[in-house]
Amino acid sequence: MKNVIIGTAGHIDHGKTCLIKALTDINTDRLKEEQQRGITIELGFADLPNDLDMDIGIIDVPGHEKFVKHMLAGIGGIDIVLLIVAADEGFMPQTKEHFEILKMLKIKKGIVVMTKIDMVDDEWLEVVREDIKDHVAGTFLEDAPIMEVSSYTGQGIGDLKKLIFEMAAECGDRREDKSLLRLPIDRVFTIAGFGTVITGTLMEGSVKTGDEVMIYPQQKRAKVRNIQVHGNTVEEARAGQRTAINLAGIKKEELERGNVVAYSGLLENTRIIDVKIDLFDNTGRILKSGSRLHFYYGSAEALCKAVLLDEEAIGEGQSCYAQLRFEEEIAVKRGDRFILRFYSPMETIGGGRILNAAAGKKKRFDQAAITGLKIRDSGTDKEILAQIFREESDRLADLTEIIKKFGRTKEESEALIAALLAEKTIKKISENFLLHQAYLDQAGNRAAALLAAYHKENPVSGGMLKEEFRAKLKKLLRTEDVKKLELLVAELLDSGGIKEKAGMISLKEFQVAYTPEQKKAADAFEAVYLAAGLEPPLTEEVTADSKDKKLAGQLLDSMCGSGVLTRLNYQYYIHTQALKPAMETLISTIKNQGKITLAQYRDLIGTSRKYAVMILEYADENKITKLTEDFRVLYGQEK
Incomplete structure (x- = not known):
């Protein structure tokens, strides 16, 4: 129908x-x-x-x-x-x-x-x-x-x-895909014996009796108890129908005209949106940046301030890109049309279209921001989606967040995503984490600049410790998402101009070059660790006689990078030549016995408990073994 x-x-x-x-x-x-x-x-x-x-x-x-x-x-x-x-x-x-x-x-x-x-x-x-x-x-x-x-x-x-x-x-058919449900509320009332009832025009999607819905912007959940279309009870209402819904789990006083009924996760509350504003040809008013306005969308009204991004002011028949900044949270969708009225006098002056339904603050006359809005305004669906990926990559957004901002069905979005992947505009980092290639290039350049500065200051260090690199990159990229940062670092190591060796990160082309004096000091350090075997001294004891302690530390790090030494923890290094047979003994024993205790391992390698613990903890840290109760098993084989 x-x-x-x-x-x-x-x-x-x-x-x-x-x-x-x-x-x-x-x-x-x-x-x-x-x-x-x-x-x-x-x-x-x-x-x-x-x-x-x-x-x-x-x-x-x-x-x-x-x-x-x-x-x-x-x-x-x-x-x-x-x-x-x-x-x-x-x-x-x-x-x-x-x-x-x-x-x-x-x-x-x-x-x-x-x-x-x-x-x-x-x-x-x-x-x-x-x-x-x-x-x-x-x-x-x-x-x-x-x-x-x-x-x-x-x-x-x-x-x-x-x-x-x-x-x-x-008339063309409306979009009835269930996931798109949006019903702006224009009436709220109660019926004795039924409770809260709302009415509105179902703009998109569909809704069935028994569905759980979300009321925006309150983000309150409710259950659809009953549906009527033109006074007739139905099991399902579809886009384009005048609909009355009896809601369970929410009171009349919690709702008002302008709220939107949708499914959870479809919309996003915001106080800032990016828009294209068009003034009426006969408005007779000048709209200046900073003007206070009444904003009408769906069945709602809200107060906002207009920040014009590419003009100082516009008059009748003119257009501009702008941000509308609201005094309260609203929930809208990209592509929605709206009407504007002056704050005082209450006179209708124009309207426009929403380009970004949940935006961050933009600076006026920022050319990159204006270019992005032009794409959102007149680009193809694929170009608009690519622009959303470009902007949302800055905050390492999930794919689900990007699809929400795009405002299409999952199937429609996935078809365009496949095209963007094929042309290498975006890249899949994990199943629900995709980044724009321009962002990856930028992140790679920032990482390279970070490491270049480190190499210049620390010429004999094999690289920056991975933990330090991660912390500095996190600050540089202004992100708090540690898990996604880890995935990003892995991607940069896989495809960028950086490498990891022995827990240190460096530029791929970087090579340590010792002066004769530095080579002499490194050889002396190596001799100490060779003689110590499985019972190495504290690092500060090894470098005690060095005049330049910082340089001595860098030499030890570079020896780790070249594979001569291995860092057990922040206090101890060990010669790799001594560690290697000890690790082989550990692995072969567990394979034969299924597990090993600390005491057993201590006796096998013929050292004290202190050093056996350090080696076992190193194995745990590097996911070679895993401590279970009071024994260790091979990582990934624990039961």
Whole structure:
């Protein structure tokens, strides 16, 4: 079944509510005040019966200028608009404002409906008809039909219905993939015996009875107890349907208009978004950076400050890239349209499109940031996804976070990711961790610069200790994710210009070159360790007679790098020639016996307990063995 939402727009008292009643036999003014005053204050809803296997809902919006924010709450998710113009008045101020809003929201289909034709003569009708054509020229309604009706006499209502059905049949299908569920709440109330009920237009996705959903931005969980579409109980609601949902596990007081029903993890709360702003051609206002604005999105309203990124100020008909910084958290999606009104006076000035639904602060006139926003604004899906990878790589984001920011289904995202991997724009580091190649190149360059500076200061050191390298790279890349940093270091070692040997990191091309004096000192150190065998002295004892203690330490590190010595821990080195047979004895004994105790090993290698412990702990640290209870087994073979 095709689901279509129709919205009305137009000046107060131009007959929107009467037209809907003529079409559907439903009075959408449900409030007592509305019926007494004869004006629409809140959103009204009706379904248009048909035998064409279509679910057509109609939203009645207020026409009075005081209730524009209510109009905005209902107009965002529509497929077709009925722009209502009374034949006895023509285009009026709210008609113009509503029409500008419709253009800004990029509504693509519509019908101009001239109401109250029974109140004017043919000559006046022609004047109003030409006035309408002048106002819609060059817009999405330029070639739209102008239907002339009277809700009082019924004239033209049948023809209008027929045209609505034809246009509804041409509407494209909405995205119903379950994972995309988004329903902006426009009403919250309680029903005795049922509890909390919310209503809204299901913009994307689908929802079933029994589903667990998340309410944003509160991030409160609730369970779908019951679903109704146009008053009928259903098991599932789909995109494009006016939907009422009975929620369990949440109170009416915890919800409000503007909240969004979605699945957990679909949206992200934020106080900063990147946008493209377009001002109305007739706004008559100048928007300066730092201006305070009312921001309308879905069925919600929020206050924000506009920080213009590529302009000092813009005027009517102009555009710019900007950040909107909010006073409270919101939850939106990339690609969403929005409307802006001045903080004071409350005047609608324009709108735009969300380019990044959860952004970090950007500096004004930062060319790299502006270039990125241009890609997000007009690039292909693949280019936009690549740009998201580029930006999110800076914070080592998970793949799931990137797909969330992209806003497509997992399957759609994976197809584009495969293409980006094939062309080597991005690289897989682990199953859920992919990085942009530009970031990897940058990280590699930073690591190389870090090591080059170290080699210059420590020319006889075999390299930087891996722990020190990791700590400095962590600070350089401004990340706190140790696990991902470890994966990144492994990737740089695999494909970058760096290498690891004996627990030290160096540039691949780096080679230690001793002076004669340094060679003499290194030979003396080696002789000490050869003589000591499996019972090496403390490092400070070995270097006690050295005039330059720092250089002596670097010489020992370089001897580890060349494989002459092995570092057991921060206090002890051992000659590799002595360690090697001791390790062979350890491994072969465990293979034969299945395990070995400290006492057994001490006796086998003929040394004291102190040195046996150091060697065993070295084996544990390097994942050769593993301590289990009071014995050791080979790493990976423990039971």
